[in-house]
Amino acid sequence: MPDLRPPTPDDAGAWFDFLIAQQAIAYAGIVPDDFIERQQAERADWLKGLELKFSAPGTARRLVAESEGRLVGVASVVDGPADWEVSLGYVPSPAPRELSRLYVAPEFHGTGLAAELFDRLDDGTDLYLWLIDGNERAHRFYRSRGFVDLAENFQAGDSWGNIGMHRMARLANG
Structure with missing residues (x-):
């Protein structure tokens, strides 16, 4: 099994590159063909933010394998809702x-x-996530961990080709 540890600011570039590559693989045929190029256009801004987040994680819990x-x-796992959710009116978060x-x-x-990654970050509290529509492997994984689909839909931004996604939640009193 790979080694698991919290990321450091030095991991920002590797985190970003890995994340974008895995998203392109996971969502092949769903995201635009130039998905990686669209994401790479935002790399410098992302790296600054990741370095800061990794140096001062606050309440966020992150792991790299x-x-x-x-x-x-x-x-x-981070506090919700994200700034983009607030700006688009997806509040309160579930x-x-x-x-x-x-x-x-x-x-x-x-x-x-x-x-293992999920279990290490999961403290049993209520959680939600956004799932790209059509990602059946992830959908099965999350459902097996008690997440249910919520009746709301959203179109991701232009860099994602405006693909559909929805929230799932695992709620103790759900």
Whole structure:
């Protein structure tokens, strides 16, 4: 099993590059063909934000999975709602915390790495997440962990090709 640890500011570039690559793989045929290029256009801004977040995590919980010197997984739970949710009126959020990232490299699918990342970050409190429509592998994973689909839909931004997504939540009193 890969080593799991909190990210440091030095991980910002690797986190971003891994995340974008895994999103392109996970959403192949769903996102535009130039998805990586669209995301790379925002890389410099993202890196500044990630370095700050990794140096002062506050209440956020983040992990990287590393194997043979390279990232093979990333995960994060943060306070919700995100600024973009507030600006677009997706408030209140269905839970106070959001599972904002959980990605593992394809060669680690089915190994238990995603479950290990999730379990290490999950403190049992109510959580929500945004799921890209059509990502059936992730949908099955989250449903197996008690998440249910919420009756709301959203179109992601232009850099994502305005694809559809919706929220899922795991609520103790749901």
